[in-house]
Amino acid sequence: LEMARGTAVAERDLRTRFMNQVSHELRTPINTIVNFAHILAQGEMGNVNPKQTDYLGRIEKSGWHSMSVLNDLLDLAQIEAGEFRLKRQIVDLETVCEDAMSSVRSLLRNPEIALVRDYPDKWPRILVDSKRFRQALLNLLGNAAKYTDGGQIILRVRTYEHTATFAVEDSGIGIPAEHHETIFQEFRQLNEAMARQRVGTGLGLPISRHLIEQHGGTLTLNSTVGQGSTFTITLPLAPSPASIESDAESDAANGRTTAKHATPQPVAPKRPI
Template sequence: MKIINKILQPFASFKGRLLGIVSVGIISLALTASLTTAWVTGNQAAAQMVAQGLKIAETLAEQSILSLLYESPVNAEKPLEAILSFPDVVRVGVFHNNMQPLLLKGAEQLERPTIHQTENIKKSTLINETRRAWHFVAPVQAGSSGQLFPEEDFQFQLSTEKTEFLGYAYVVMDKTTLRELQLNVTMNNLIIALSFAIVLTFLVNFGIDRLSRPLYKLISVMEQNEREKTRVYADLTGPKEITNIASVFNRMMSNLDERDRRLREHGEKLESEVEIRTRELIVARDAALTASRHKSAFLANMSHELRTPLQAIIGYTDVVREELEMEGRDENAEELNRVMRNANRLLSLINNILDMAKIESGKMDLDLQSVNLKNVLDDATDTVLPILRQNNNRLETDLHFEQDSLIVDRKKLLQMILNLLSNAGKFTKDGTVKLISQLNSSLLVIKVIDTGIGLTEDQLKIIFEEFRQVDGSSTRDFEGTGLGLAITRRFAEQMGGGVEVESEAGKGSTFSIWIPLPVRTEEQAIPHQLSAESGEEFATT
């Protein structure tokens, strides 16, 4: 099948493939018939020539009795010459019964037949056949027919009571005539068969053309429908199968027309609905933006109003605490320390809300200045040490500086580090919090790694959203507003960097802050791909 497909590959069209298949079949049938006929004819001719050779050998045996009785080559010469004049006979001979030749004649010296038991040969026999010739042998016997000499030469007969084996006659017939006959028959049959195949192929081509013309018309209609927007229907002409295909195609075109009509109507309806929805969304968006601005303004004003009395409370509490300590009333002073801690925590929450309001309103500006990074990190670790000790956590640091200072917003950088460290200390108990810092001329990287509770896949999706916490229930174990990480990311993005997190529930978390140097605004920032494992990009400078 693969061979046929390769042969028919040039015939790409349906008509070409069909014509190719039929042509191959016709030619194969013609070749098979011609070769079979030539083979049968050759076998029949060979059988006739073998029968003729047997008869000639028998005739030569009858004419060689006298020459063998008298052992006279002269008497054998005339019969041998007569036999040599027969068509295709190329060598003849007469042999004694001891296999010694009496006389041999012929154009070439051929092999002597190998006969070991001459007495077993009772009649004319084909004893050998080669590629070039047949070898016949006939026994020469005296008294077998009651005749010693032919009747036409002698008028008396010598009767014998038994037959006497005298020798044998030998005849060789050439196959050249047979081969020529076979070749001629084969060539003639091939010529006739191929001529018949060519004529039949033309007739088949004419018939296939008539049958395939409606199919090509249908293909043309399909291509026209593909090129043009208008629907063109096929003519129901041709064989039954083609008309069935055309009918199905016309029904399909009709269904497509109906579908397009419904789609147009539906599209017009959708356009109208989309236009209405768009107007509604614009109104809703404007209302949301207005509400967001009002919310930010309200939060900013409220935070400002809350900070003033809260700072007064902290100030007066601090004064009273110092007086109590001076008077030695440590128990009362400790209670005031508790009041100050909660007041400072409340002040931190209010500051976070105020910062988020400023960020959303676009009023949060960068205060870039030369900063000693080690001092910032020391301030951050000193601030969070009480939180870490409260949960029995150990703090480790790994600091790598190629330079001591950088230009950055110190307050925002410190707040970002504090947010990450405080979260790590808050969500880790009896574990380790590690602070890693890397600084060179082009990049600042701050990593905080903890062995705490970790985050799930769902929690990772919402961890940077505003007012969202890992545990958002009213009975949660961890306090906070859910703004720390959101503010950290917004501060990092404002300085052209970002925040990344890697975590697995129950195995801790790794938060990374990266800021390209010199600090650029959020619009100028170029994304950096940070390696959370080793910070490989850091070493590229």
């Protein structure tokens, strides 16, 4: 049994090292292709006609898709190896949500689909890794965009006594009840014929669920065929500065010595270039 476990660990580590190496080797040429296609499309090397602009745009879009697939595979390898690490802090959640909503617009199958923000007046205070939380949120929004041909996509944020929720609701094709857990399995897409029409690896949802669970939260699905789907992220609220101060005063009154609490400061996430 120990020998089998050791072999499995060695194979997993080898796979992770291989993915890291492949990622490094592929990122540079993909970035080169994407950047030069963008430069040419902008006319910086000379005039281009509409057909050339269209072709260059397709090259650039395909390059970004290839990079996205590569990132998903690398994330999966890190998850399997237990190497996924989060840098959690208090962040500007409105900025994170707006970044994700702005990014998903280019993924819409129909430009007339409405992107609706249903935000609270007062945003919740949550400890998150802004990069990874945005990744999970964008995966959900991108999934909604992929399977919604008309209507609207809503990002709804709510705060409760101990938790906050971020729900992505769409008016898309919906998912049968018997597949509500299947879609969170790696490389699984429900309708193979439809999957060929809608680009994806089948890794976005399982990676998103792992990211949210790493934050101590949950990712759930409520969906009805023909009516749409709602994916809901639920995360615990961070202690308020007042409660941290109260705990420190209580410890002092009881003669206990505790490590000094450091109140995380809001950090605005970097916008994608």
